[in-house]
Amino acid sequence: MPILEFQNVSKVYDAVTKALTDVSFSVDEGDFVAIIGPSGSGKSTILRCINRLVDATQGTITFDGHLITPPDKSLAWEPTASLDNKTKTLVRDMLKKLKEMNTSMIGIFHDIEFMDGVCDRVYNISEGTFAV
Numbered sequence: 001m002p003i004l005e006f007q008n009v010s011k012v013y014d015a016v017t018k019a020l021t022d023v024s025f026s027v028d029e030g031d032f033v034a035i036i037g038p039s040g041s042g043k044s045t046i047l048r049c050i051n052r053l054v055d056a057t058q059g060t061i062t063f064d065g066h067l068i069t070p071p072d073k074s075l076a077w078e079p080t081a082s083l084d085n086k087t088k089t090l091v092r093d094m095l096k097k098l099k100e101m102n103t104s105m106i107g108i109f110h111d112i113e114f115m116d117g118v119c120d121r122v123y124n125i126s127e128g129t130f131a132v
């Protein structure tokens with residue numbers, strides 16, 4: 001049984017942009033499969049369909065024999081540390097998307113202002129104690 005299997009996967013963004021059209025491939029145990037293509041050809045969309053940052057419009061994706069579902073929990077360890085602002089925004093958008101998919105998350109951050117409105121609750125810690 002393949003570890004990862006795409007069956008006739010298509011992804012259409014914003015009703016017009018066809019990012020993937022009828023993509024099928026599988027990765028067997030021990031395989032190292034490379035996907036190569038120019039910018040805009042759909043590489044990142046394939047990965048985002050696997051980690052569920054986007055939902056495939058059509059087709060099925062199985063991983064270890066299970067249909068791929070969003071993660072139910074996530075630990076974010078300073079995911080925006082040392083990143084430029086553009087990349088930080090991408091990470092924040094990804095965390096927002098996970099939250100929309102009902103993922104339970106705990107994260108540690110230095111720049112919490114940047115995450116304003118994304119988290120449900122913020123605790124400030126100082127000298128080993130939660131500030132009140």
Ligand SMILES: Nc1ncnc2c1ncn2[C@@H]1O[C@H](COP(=O)(O)OP(=O)(O)O)[C@@H](O)[C@H]1O
Pocket residue numbers: 013014017018019037038039040041042043044045046
């Ligand atoms: N969030 C998005 N909304 C609309 N279109 C998108 C989005 N992400 C990617 N696209 C479009 O989907 C196509 C494939 O993009 P992408 O998967 O990022 O390609 P690659 O990683 O190979 O550069 C491109 O036309 C791109 O502009």
Ligand SMILES: [Mg+2]
Pocket residue numbers: 043044045
């Ligand atoms: Mg890409």
